[in-house]
Structures are given as C-alpha cells and as structure tokens.
Amino acid sequence: LTDVYSSSPALGRYFRSARVVYFSNESSTILYQLEFSVPPSPEGFMETTMNPDFIRNILRQNIYDED
Numbered sequence: 839l840t841d842v843y844s845s846s847p848a849l850g851r852y853f854r855s856a857r858v859v860y861f862s863n864e865s866s867t868i869l870y871q872l873e874f875s876v877p878p879s880p881e882g883f884m885e886t887t888m889n890p891d892f893i894r895n896i897l898r899q900n901i902y903d904e905d
Contacts, residue, residue: 842900852876
C-alpha cells in the first residue's frame with residue numbers, strides 16, 4: 839500500500855503512512871489505516887480528492903494494472 843499511494847500522481851504528495859489494523863487468514867480480510875497530510879485547501883478538495891471511493895479506486899486501478 840505504501841508504494842501504491844506514495845507513487846500516486848493524485849495522492850502521493852499527501853500520503854504519509856499505511857498500517858494494518860486487522861488481519862485474518864480465515865476470511866482473507868485485512869483492515870488498514872491510511873494517513874494523509876492535507877494542507878488547507880480549496881473548497882471541494884476533501885469531497886473529491888480525499889473521497890473514500892477515489893482513494894479506493896487508486897488501489898483498485900493498481901491491482902488491475904498488475905494483471
């Protein structure tokens with residue numbers, strides 16, 4: 839995750855860290871926490887760039903690109 843988000847053109851400059859909060863082999867579940875450092879920004883920035891769907895899609899695109 840660190841490589842994915844730190845190299846992202848859209849999020850790389852804001853990304854600080856990623857850590858695993860929960861991991862289960864039984865259900866193949868991983869819960870992780872991403873930390874971003876976002877300066878005061880123009881209106882709409884948090885709703886667009888820091889939108890959870892947008893952040894999730896950065897990871898999803900990386901996975902598709904590897905296939």
